[in-house]
Amino acid sequence: MEAPLLALAVAVLSISTAAPLAKLAGVDGVTAAWWRLLVGSLLTLAAAAARRELPRSRGLLAHSLAAGFLLAAHFALWFQSLRYATVASSTGIVVAYPVIAALAETAAERRRAARRLLAAFLGFTGVAALSTPWAGATPLGAALSLAAAAAAAGYFLIGRRLRVKGATTLEYTSAVYTAAFLASSIYAAALKTTPWSVPRHSIPYLVALGIIPMLGGHTMMNYALAYYPASTVTTAALLEPFGASLLAWLLLGKPPPPAAIPGAALTATGAWLAIQETTTKKTRE
DSSP: OOHHHHHHHHHHHHHTTHHHHHHHHTOOHHHHHHHHHHHHHHHHHHHHHHTTOOOOOHHHHHHHHHHHHHHHHHHHHHHHHTTSBOHHHHHHHHTTHHHHHHHHHHHHHOSSHHHHHHHHHHHHHHHHHHTSGGGTBOHHHHHHHHHHHHHHHHHHHHHHHHHHTTOOHHHHHHHHHHHHHHHHHHHHHHTTOOTTOOOGGGHHHHHHHHHIIIIIIIIHHHHHTTTSOHHHHHHHGGGHHHHHHHHHHHHHSOOOOTTHHHHHHHHHHHHHHHHHHHHHHHHHO
8 A cells, every 4th residue: 555545544543533532531622622732733843853844934834824723723613513412423524624625626626526526425425414413413513513624624725735835744734733732722812711721531532632633643644635635635534433433432332323324334435436536546647
């Protein structure tokens, strides 16, 4: 398996742990986002410094600020939605961002639209099945998840642009994660919350949020953005509801509702089609 495809496989497994870990931490969405970004930014900054890949370009820093704001909004909104929706429904809605990314890229490129949109459509059909009221989504939870999806699409589209222009994985991630951490800190201060003040039992889960789904998930996806369109990279994440629901069942004792079974099958089909398109294109080239 080629490195970018392997990175996507690792990413899918890693991001599937985010919702269960946030549930186990038992904190509000802003606090969960703050800790995830704190750990992620510190580790990527340390790695970038060690490899002498700290961002220096003004253009990279400016775009990273925008991407970081969107990433912080994505995490805060999504983690908050988990307080009003089940893991299956919340993750099912939030991974609508591949559809948004596919539409944006198709409008910009005006080519290779059919397979890309078909993959996104099938995946989102599965997402819709996972996002029904009987899956446990309240109107507020659904709205928060959908807003988080829109923010994530913008974040990945900016990342694709910067990676194609030559920004290394560490240059981009260290800049955007740090910008996102600063944005989440400002937001927490505005709400007069103290995200660093959490119960001791929550800290291991919050640190794990910054290591597993952040470094193993988002960083691997940002690596793949140099090779594949944002819609392809994010469509692979449509497998997340399946993995997250399974982990919630194993770790939280909350099995997914029957609607999750056909929904997971459709999301898997959409993700497979997106990856197949990529491998077929690379073979032709």
